[in-house]
Amino acid sequence: MKINALKSALMSGEYDGRLGYIYGEAAVTKQRERYAAAIDAFVALYGADREAALYSVAGRSELSGNHTDHNHGRVIAASIDLDIIAVASPNGEDIIRVKSEGFHEDVIDINVFTSPRENPEGNSDELIAGMVAGFRQSGYAVGGFDAYTTSNVLKGSGISSSAAFEDMVGNILNHIYNNGEIDNVEIAKIAQYAENVFFGKPCGLMDQVACAVGGIVAIDFADPSSPIIKKLDVDISGAGYNLCITNTGGNHADLTDDYASVPKEMKEIAAYFGKSVLRDLEEENFIASIPLLRDKYSDRAILRALHFFSENRRVAEQTEALANSDLDAFFANVIASGRSSYCYLQNVYTTKNVEEQGLSLALCLSERLLAGKKSAWRVHGGGFAGTIQAFVPSSSVASYREAMDAAFGVGACMVLRIRPVGAIKL
Numbered sequence: 001m002k003i004n005a006l007k008s009a010l011m012s013g014e015y016d017g018r019l020g021y022i023y024g025e026a027a028v029t030k031q032r033e034r035y036a037a038a039i040d041a042f043v044a045l046y047g048a049d050r051e052a053a054l055y056s057v058a059g060r061s062e063l064s065g066n067h068t069d070h071n072h073g074r075v076i077a078a079s080i081d082l083d084i085i086a087v088a089s090p091n092g093e094d095i096i097r098v099k100s101e102g103f104h105e106d107v108i109d110i111n112v113f114t115s116p117r118e119n120p121e122g123n124s125d126e127l128i129a130g131m132v133a134g135f136r137q138s139g140y141a142v143g144g145f146d147a148y149t150t151s152n153v154l155k156g157s158g159i160s161s162s163a164a165f166e167d168m169v170g171n172i173l174n175h176i177y178n179n180g181e182i183d184n185v186e187i188a189k190i191a192q193y194a195e196n197v198f199f200g201k202p203c204g205l206m207d208q209v210a211c212a213v214g215g216i217v218a219i220d221f222a223d224p225s226s227p228i229i230k231k232l233d234v235d236i237s238g239a240g241y242n243l244c245i246t247n248t249g250g251n252h253a254d255l256t257d258d259y260a261s262v263p264k265e266m267k268e269i270a271a272y273f274g275k276s277v278l279r280d281l282e283e284e285n286f287i288a289s290i291p292l293l294r295d296k297y298s299d300r301a302i303l304r305a306l307h308f309f310s311e312n313r314r315v316a317e318q319t320e321a322l323a324n325s326d327l328d329a330f331f332a333n334v335i336a337s338g339r340s341s342y343c344y345l346q347n348v349y350t351t352k353n354v355e356e357q358g359l360s361l362a363l364c365l366s367e368r369l370l371a372g373k374k375s376a377w378r379v380h381g382g383g384f385a386g387t388i389q390a391f392v393p394s395s396s397v398a399s400y401r402e403a404m405d406a407a408f409g410v411g412a413c414m415v416l417r418i419r420p421v422g423a424i425k426l
Contacts, residue, residue: 003052003089007039008151010054018426022056023081024417027048034150035426042148045099050146052089053175054426057168058419059083059153059161060210061243061389064334065219065315066341069206071270071308072221074315076232076322077210080243081417084164088147088172096128098169101150108132110142120200122256124165131169132195133405138190141177154337162199163207171212171423184212184423185229202260206379214422218319218416226377232322237417239327244390245380246366246404246413248358258350258384265301269293269394283309300346307344311337329390331376338363338378342396347383358408362388365407369400 001009009015010032019031035054042052058079065075070348091097113129113411120126135142149168153161170187170239171383174180188208195201195208209219213229220228236243270278272293273285286293286305314333321329334347342363349357359379366377366388375387377390392400397415404413 001051001053003039003043003048003050003087005056006052007036010035011040015054015426022419022421022424027068027081029309035087035396038085038087038148038150041087041101041150042146045105046089046097046146047086047149049101049325052087055086055088055168055171055175055424056165056426057423058211058214058421059164059247059418060207061124061418062206062210063216063389064311064318064337065206065261065309066311066337066379066383067266067304067347068308068311068315068369069219069221070203071266072224073308073312074218074319074418075206076218076315077206078216078243078317078418079210079214079420079422081419082152083419084151084153084161084168086147086149086168086172088145088176090176091144091146093144095144095164096132096169097144097146097204098124099148100124100130100165101148110144114199115307116200120198122199126198126200127162127166127194128169130198131166131173131190133175133198134190135170137166137193138186140182142173143177145172145174145176161224162195162201163191163203164211166194167208167212167423169194171425179201180425184214185209185227187423188212201256202263204283210211211424213407215420216322216418218315219324230319232319234322235372236327236391237284237394238323240394241327241391242394242417243255244392244397244400244404244413245387245416246362246385246390246408248385248408249412250363250369254352255350256382258347258352259382261380262304262347265304268297268314269301269305270279272310273294278305278308279312303344303346307340310340310344312338315419328374331374334376334378334391338376341379343384345383348379357387359383362404362408365403366400367392369403 019028023031059082061078063076110132153164174182192205192206216232218230275281318333348359380387380389401413
């Protein structure tokens with residue numbers, strides 16, 4: 001609808017039901033004001049005489065399956081109530097303009113920026129161009145649009161700001177030019193392509209799927225072209241627990257090599273056996289071959305492979321536990337997953353700067369603060385810097401957040417809600 005009518009509908013409460021469903025009833029007023037501010041920012045940039053719509057894509061939390069997806073493993077993830085929102089309008093050109101709050105405007109000609117740069121720069125315009133290229137390769141329609149976005153999915157926070165941004169570009173293209181008929185899983189696959197090929201980051205598919213699909217999902221990537229996605233109908237908050245994510249103040253800048261080393265080393269082990277990924281390898285053959293592997297590969301690569309096999313089994317156990325609402329078993333495996341990530345995957349701090357170990361400190365504090373309570377904690381997201389997660393009894397949330405904020409800064413500890421939907425047009 002016309003942008004002024006859109007704002008009037010928003011402020012008169014026509015979207016309140018939708019906002020309550022996505023963010024919870026207590027957050028409706030705050031979110032209404034947030035979307036209204038985004039509309040005002042769009043108008044200031046692109047004018048009021050436009051037809052526009054509102055869009056949202058969730059951030060995500062990886063609940064289990066740390067660095068398994070890129071080797072066709074299993075993960076459990078959830079969409080959360082931190083998200084990227086957008087006001088977007090078709091512009092009748094072959095130009096895409098995206099102004100994200102706090103960043104410069106990206107402007108690309110979709111008929112010029114059609115292939116990746118020889119040396120990817122890690123810029124957001126590459127993600128936009130990659131999404132357009134991926135849509136075209138899949139036979140979907142594309143076109144120009146203007147969009148203003150704002151996000152509380154913090155960069156470097158382990159809740160997938162880049163995946164949410166990619167999915168948002170796909171979400172807008174889907175609804176403006178494809179009548180909203182493209183499945184969100186397909187958008188997620190294109191988003192992975194954009195990040196791998198145009199942005200130059202060899203990520204798996206979990207982040208994009210979790211942000212796009214929504215809710216708590218168990219995903220099996222045995223066949224990445226057709227991942228098995230199982231929605232898990234479990235209300236962790238209703239059972240008396242909050243998901244707390246603490247941002248330790250580190251960020252993911254200049255850590256691309258650290259992230260890339262994980263799938264690289266895992267796939268080197270798989271290649272020794274003539275396989276492309278560890279999921280295709282018999283664990284018994286791998287274990288029996290460790291003496292030979294040590295002559296050819298690093299001990300860290302072998303440890304990371306060991307993590308993969310154990311983590312993949314844990315996810316299957318946790319999926320069953322959640323399906324049966326067995327939080328004791330689920331939490332026990334959350335802690336086991338975190339210990340495996342710390343000891344064997346080794347993604348809790350970067351060897352480029354061993355003196356900075358915010359994640360290690362946050363995990364240690366969580367263990368002390370939650371001792372004796374039914375709870376769990378682990379590294380969150382890709383690791384090396386950024387965030388940890390903890391499942392905290394609701395009665396302990398205030399004291400836990402106070403202690404974590406004292407250590408890492410006011411607002412460092414975020415108490416989150418798992419939202420039921422991923423990438424949507426409001």
